[in-house]
Amino acid sequence: MQDQENQEVSQPIDGEGEANQVAGTPALNELEQQLSATEAKLAEMHDAFMRAKAEGENIRRRAQEDVSKAHKFAVESFAEAMLPVRDSLEMALKVEAPSIESLKEGVEMTLKQMTSAFEKNRLVEVMPAQGDKLDPMKHQAVAVVPADQEANTVVNVLQKGYMIADRLLRPAIVTAAQAK
Incomplete structure (x- = not known):
């Protein structure tokens, strides 16, 4: 009799088993929908990531090309400014019988062209x-020379220096005053 009672307890009551099965199905369907939605979102995010990565690579490549072109053609504007100087020098050499005054005048004009090119x-x-x-x-x-001025000051300039923008191209060569 006790076995019979145990069987009755373990046996579902009519309709209760079917209710659990029916109740479990919508939960399973809902989980499957959430999973597929999450997988779709993951695929979308992966696609967006790959596109962003490719765009980053394209930007890096374009930047490298721009830097390469900048290095390659950096002297272009300076070369364009120096062409008239070269033309003037070539014209001066073509003159058959130049006078000292005409040579001096030509050199002065060429120096003005060069100064203008430097300024540009x-x-x-x-x-x-x-x-x-x-x-x-x-x-x-x-050199350090004795002078009637404060120590470590310029006494004489032997050669001019030059700067491009704020960068020193060549220092001015000078003699300095010696400490007394």
Whole structure:
């Protein structure tokens, strides 16, 4: 009899088993829908990631090409500005019987063209005046000489220096005053 009672307890009551089966099916369908929605969103995110990665690579490649072109053609504007200087020098050499005055005038005009080309391309002279404080970032002292001025100041300029924009191209070669 006890076995019979156990069987009755373990046996579902009429209709209860069917209710559990029916109730489990919608939950399973809902989970499957959530899974497929999540998989679709994952695929969409992966696609967006791959597109962003490709776009990043394209930007990097274009930037490298731009830098390469900038290096390759950096002197283009300076070369264009220097062409009239070359033309003037070639014309001066073609003159059959130049006079000293015409040569001097031609050299002065050519120097003006060159100065204009330098200015257009931000090439600036470094020409310290006598008595200016020695600046090791712009001046190169090749000798220290006794002078009647403050120590470490420019006494004489032996050669001009040049800067491009804010970068030193060549320092001015100077002699500096010796400490007393």
